[in-house]
Amino acid sequence: MSPTTTPTGRKRPAARVAFVGTGPGDPRLLTLAAVEALAAADAIVTDQLTALDVVRSHACPDAEIVDASHGTPGQALTHASRAKLVVATAKAHPGGLVVRLMDGDPATFNGLAEEAIACQKAGIAFEIVPGVTAATAVPAYAGIPLTGAAVTGVHVLAPGQSGIEWAAYADPATTVVLLGTAPDLETGAQALLAAGRDPKTLVALTEHGTTTRQRTQVCELRVAARTVAGLGFPTLAILGPTVPMREHLSWFESKPLFGWRVLIPRTMDQAQPVLGLLAGHGAHGEIVPTISVEPPRTRHQMDKAIRGLVTGSYEWIGFTSVNAVKAVRELFEEIGLDARALAGLKVAAVGGVTAEALRAWGIRPDLVPSGEASARGLVAEWPEYDADLDPINKVFLPRADIATDTLVAGLEDLGWSVEAVTAYRTVRAAPPKPEVRESIKGGDFDAVVFTSSSTVRNLVGIAGKPHASTIVACIGPATAKTAEDHGLRVDVLAPEASVPVLIEALADFGRGRAAAALEAGEVLRRPSEKRRSTARRRARS
The missing domain is CATH 3.30.950.10 (Tetrapyrrole methylase, C-terminal domain)
Incomplete structure (x- = not known):
């Protein structure tokens, strides 16, 4: 059967077209209807202004991306040419959904009428998803x-x-x-x-x-x-x-970190909450992965532990990272299990981000530390083993190959028998592009946010030390010590070991800089701007 025909041999209709407004630039102004359309799209037609990070954040990875910005000779497409491209894309995806992204609101200075009329003449159904207009x-x-x-x-x-x-x-x-x-x-x-x-x-x-x-x-x-x-x-x-x-x-341009370019040395999955927190303070976060997460060299121990989960060998399972949740979930799916296999187990999460990953899987954790989001914080709130209340004294900890034994030792002190198994390995990521390394070492970033000692070691290892003008923010004393051991000046230390507290501490630092500049009667400049102005003065002298 041809993909363009139905089981009865009738020709399938062309894709439905949704003209979707992306708003004026801030991705948080995308409407719920726009997010739903992007997630369901088989193909996305976009022009030169539409931010591709909106597509990456909300569209299915398999969706076809059609460039409507320029024609073959490199000339910008006319409204008529874009209309033909939208119609052709709809016909190439029969029975599907084509999203035509338009900046701001589709009906405001965007050529919507010409493209929608072209769809109407071609017999293609369409809808319009309004956007926030500039x-x-x-x-x-x-x-x-x-x-x-x-x-x-x-x-x-x-x-x-x-x-x-x-x-x-x-x-x-x-x-x-x-x-x-x-x-x-x-x-x-x-x-x-x-x-x-x-x-x-x-x-x-x-x-x-x-x-x-x-x-x-x-x-x-x-x-x-x-x-x-x-x-x-x-x-x-x-x-x-x-x-x-x-x-x-003027509320937006006066945010404490407005315009700051902040380096986030984490994996893409781990960095998403950080990006949102930084954006709330006016900063733009840029991710440079410093580690790559890979499966364990052998699955024997994990397979054995999963069998123990199914047969009721454990009282607790403790997750100390989003990667641990992901590793267990992927293994479950591979062998045909789902979240119901954890029924009857008590589930612990080291912090809010890990707990959210569990909830996304359909699991509500029984224990999340109310204080420090760390192994030490988890031990502080983990109940002691009680032979009268706990029928089983075993705890399963799926974790990284480089995990410390802080949690294991703490749980054993509480009377639990702990089975810690390598669920994933962390290896140093490949170095970033030369221009990114140059930006890091040259002071183009205003700040860098370190959320663990390994992020410090790995960033310096693959990209070099951040410039002396770059503000260094660390999540805790151990991370700060590692940064200092690598020759970095620590400017911001979070009072609690959590990412939200760390970003708020960085914002407080920004507020302090603004207040000092105002008191001194000086123009407030970002750290990277101060570095450039100093370099110019040196060049003149």
Whole structure:
């Protein structure tokens, strides 16, 4: 049977097309409907602005990615060409779902009508998933309300379009939002001046809005055309009575780590919670894996332990990492078991992240330390063995090959018999790309976050020591000592051994830098910017 036909021989319909808005840049502004569409997509058509990390985060790995940014000669595709590409992709995936990603909101300056009409003419079903538009989101992230007591109207314009009657927007009581490239905004500013708008009207120019690269400049309309030249795309201009309110309402660009580039030496799976926590403080995290997780050299001990789980040989199973949960889960699936095989066992997790991995598997842990998320913290809350209450005294610990015996020794002191088995091996990852190594050693990162001693050793081993200007944050005393032993200055030490506390401690450090700069009357610069300014002074001398 052909994949384009049904079992009855009838031709299968072309894929349904979903026009999905990705928002203005901040991936957290993606709607729930957009996330659901991406997860179900058989193919994704994307253009040059749409962030590919949104696709990687939410789409099925098997989904086909179709580049709609440029044609064969390297020229940008027209709306008509993109419409043909969307139709062709839908026909190539009969019975499936094609997601056409569009920046911001599909219905706002995105060519939606032309592409949707092309689908309608081809008999292809489509739907539209609205997105957060830059016209409202970027002003909000810049701390500028679009309306107020003194505002009589709000107008959103694309100056690159022809036929705009600019005189209609010269009223000083109106807010005007201009969307487009820097040349488009130059055109708009000049047109508003020519139409009679007051040259002293304040204009806020925001580039890379809602991302950690956002930068806003405020100037008067008379110099806006000159100021906008050279700004990064996408750029947005806001002018009107509410622009002065930015001085009091700038919440995003004043975050304690805003614009910081933070190095995270962890695996992709482990680093995801860190990325979210950093983004909440305005920082951009970049992952450099320092270890690779591999199966044990032999599965004999794990197979034996799994048989013991099924036959009721253990009272407890303790998970000390997400990797341990993953290793046991994958082995279960390989031999045809699921989470029900742990029924009757008491389950412990070393911390919140590990507990969340268990819940995702359908298992609710019985013990998660309320204090320190470490082997020591787990021992502190693990109950002693009681022969009257516990019919079995054995504990199964699936763990890494390099795990310490802190937990084993602590549980044995509590009267338990512990069977620690290597569930996975950790080996040093391959070195990162040369440009990443140069950024690490050259001081392009503002901070590095170390969550274990092994991350310190492995990062230095595969990439070299971070530059002296890079802020070093460590999760605990042992990690800090390892960093110092490798010649690093430790700037931030978490008061508790948990990732959220560590990131909050780094944010507190950022707040302290901002307060010190304000008290000294200095311009606040990121650590990497201070390094560059120092290098320039040395070069001049």
